[in-house]
Amino acid sequence: MDIPIHLTLSYQKKIFNEVINEDGLCVMAPGLSLLQIAANVLAYFAVPRSLVLLVGANSNDNELMQRELEEELGKTLQIVNTETMSVDKREKAYQDGGIFSVTSRILVMDLLTHIIPTENITGLVLLHADRIVSTGTEAFIIRLYREKNKTGFIKAFSDDPERFLMGINALSNALRCMFLRHVFIYPRFHVDVTESLEKTPADVIELNVDFTDSQKSIQSCLLSCIEATVRELRRYNSAYLDMEEWNIDSALHRSFDVTIRRQLDPVWHRVSPKSKQLVGDLSTLKFLLNALISYDCVSFLKILDTIILSVRTGGFSSNAQPSPWLMLDSANTMIRIARDRVYRSPTGSMDEYYPVLEEQPKWSVLRDVLEEISHENILHESNDPEFSTNSILIMCSEERTCLQLRDYLSTIHYDTKESFKMMNSRLMDYFHWREQYRNMSNSISKIERNSKEKQNTPETSRKGAPASKRRRVRGGGIAASRSTTESNLAQDNFSKDIRLEKLLLSQISKSTYTQEENESFEVLSDTNSIYIYTYNYEMDTLLLNSLRPRFIIMFDSDPDFIRRIEVYKATYPQRATRVYFIYYGGSVEEQKYLYTVRREKDSFSKLIRERSNMAVVLTGENERFEGQETKFLRNVNTRIAGGGHVSVTNEKPRIVVDLREFRSSLPSILHGNNFSVIPCQLLVGDYVLSPNICVERKSIRDLIQSLSSGRLYSQCEAMLEHYEVPVLLIEFEQNQTFTSPPFSDLSTEIGKSDVQSKLVLLTIAFPKLRILWSSSAYATSLMFQDLKSLEKEPDPAVAASIGLEAGQDSTNTYNQAPVDLLMGLPYISMKNYKNVIYSDVINIQDACEVDERKWSELIGPEAGRSLYTFFRKKLKDYE
């Protein structure tokens, strides 16, 4: 048999052979062409009539795999998601065999409803194996597959070693989830990799750029804000947070706020709103640090403005306060400097402002580099496909940087103020935007005023005694006058603002005029083409291969991309390549880069150690699924009263589960506990245990949300209408502490918005509603077992048909994201949303265009009209 292999480098072939010969998990350093190897593995096994599955691929992966398989290996990859293939088509396609990339959600359904012939699957390849968790969908898929198919292969790939080191025994746990025993580890410093890559090193020029003084000061201000926020967070949560490792270095790492979030997660519902705000602040501050590097000065100011505004809208809930970091001196300094970068008054007087529009220092460096290249390109010219083209590839980390550079390069002139034109237009945009901002800000202060008044009124109505009446009046008066002065102040600020704008705009128009006068020649001659792209993981390899650029400018740092260049260079040694690497020395960018590289190296060393120490669990295949004992116990149902009539069933107990629930871990755990899980689109309830018992599952977060949105009330209503025993399951997460969110304050009076108060209302409204409190999904599955033991099995056809109106099809599925957004709209309720979904309105964008008459038909005349105008309401009309 002819085996097509499309791998050039020796380390790639080595990995390929290793993976082919033995089932295992392959962890590679990012950038070492993981997808190409995976594609070759898929192709190797895809002999006619075989069924090979690709699991865990995202749309990018799919695109690349498809290309690799089709162009280089002569196979086809069929992509299965909700849009591409209906259920009948899928069933037939699986029968015919081939390579399929199936979204996890669909694959679970297909395995559970036997659409896919599990016994005939040749094997599966799992990408992003680092994301696997024991209760997740991917683990569920592999378990379902192994249950019926003991011989098919499982090959897992990952390029994120860090994820296997989070938590205790993370690596061996992950392996257990995937039924694997072997780990292949290929870091960049692996001997084979080094050998392959370092034969033909690329030509690298590092350009160390300095921050401007104002950038430096903003950076140090931001860092001190971060420090202060962390300190504050530590003060409130010292019991939960392990902050041994915290230093400013780790604060720069991408997962810093995620780590904190994870540490707080078990107690998240008990964490005070203040701490939650602090965690949010950390993300904001980190984002600002990044923005300082990648955003131009006008955009940076704009984002600061937005943040300040959104902090103010946080004040809708009565006890919210502005983020503490905004109160710091350094925050003020930062805002001042950020503004000074854009426009400044030399004397400090109100009437003399001129635009400063500080350039990003990297821009001029980029211009110099391009100039250098253009000189060189005149010397070498070649058109041989084997060699590099004269194109220049500029890589940035964000799409907006690309746009920025495109703008910059198109307006570039040999002049001292070459970026002026672009920045001017940005500034104009900014002022235009300020107009909207002012409207919003006004309305917010209005709301603030209203809410203040509201806060005053209940107090007064309670204290009806005449003695306090006078005080009340005075108190209210003061509050009102204060808020009016506040808004007056704001008004004042804005009128200043408008004057300032006019002044600056006139200056801008003057300067652009002079610019036009001395038009000079452009840097970019037609002979060389410049391509600007963002880093996009595996897609970058494709980019390099198709462009064959001679010059690569890395405008932002990215360690993965450097490796991709190395691989590219090693694969095509004859293609001359020069890399310019531009970075801000002494900035967070440099630190972050070094930290990432170091951290990856450490992770690999740890992972290698972990592999050698790992306890390999060798359980027999049968034990893994079902002990003989449980089988027996299930068959003989001892709970039958009197014991005279023992019914023996071979059937597993059934539970009908709503499709949307497959995002949670409960279905997987139920299956693990020997339930037969039947996926259906349920309109009423999430789990149907028996013809009588229907369960609506709520996590703590959902509970809070759905109690206040009215959703839970309608859901309970619907359950009560169709089932005898409606059950509300309040489920805590596995590692969450088993305590409910605290009452806002137990020492004071009963709060109307407390979760518990609402829960009380719910139980009073539905005395027949039962509440099931569960400390984890595992506990839930045990409770379900208890509840089911005395009941009949549910019928999926009946369960799915409940709530369904004539002409509505039960094989259709809702898509969560758009339906959630729809439900978030005002005037859309649990009662009328189905009309919209089942109508010919396709999606949200379509809904925006629907006319008033149609809305009236769908959700009633009054709501219809209101919703129609709500969509079209202009922010500036809002007063």
Next chain:
Amino acid sequence: MSDIDDEEFEQLGLTALEQVEKTNTSGNQAQPIIPQKVSRVTTHAILVNFRQKGNPLLPHVRNVPWEYAEIVPDFVMGNGICSLFLSLKYHHLHPEYIYGRISRLGKAYNLRIMLVLVDVDNHQASIQELVKTSIVNQFTLVLAWSSEEAARYLETYKAYEHVTPTSIMEKPSMDYLTQVQTCLTSVRGINKSDSLTLLSQFGSLKGALSASREELEQLEGWGPTKVNRFLEAVQQPFMSRSVIKNPESISKEI
């Protein structure tokens, strides 16, 4: 409901006997209890069973008045609302106690709350048991983690006895900006400041929802992940056709 199984039924019988014989097992001052229907309809106070004398939650009932009364349940919070109180610590020592109380209470009230104080660490097995018991006997289980919290539940039941549940029935009325924020933040990964950015950039909600990828990518603070999520929410159809197997045919297979 006929679904009390053997074991429990036996237990119930035993505990009922014990209850008759015992003088003081509950730890609280026990009074001889005569099953009777509550004739007094009180409107202003929580009625407390004498048996609950000394219960640490009582001092925390401050927002509504309470008084002792001869009643079958532990607390009566309103017309047709009553509650049995159980501390898990006590339950672990006397697992049969609660069944006796349940059988004594019967179905006398419309809403029967089983208020359970979780004051032990190894709660899982007992809660599992109580969940089942509460469903079989048609009780509504409510867990509290401290006496204060338990007291607050009792207070709230009394205070909200006649309150119409409007606050949980519909979306709270909001002003325009909050409505827009609520709507946009229902997309995963979009926070309040993102929603403001959207609105200020595109002017209206319609404008924001119809924005193109290019426009979104230029927004401050919008990376590719956020853009993708947002586009998925606005562009994906509400419903995909014939994705899963027909439940009818699943039923037939079974």
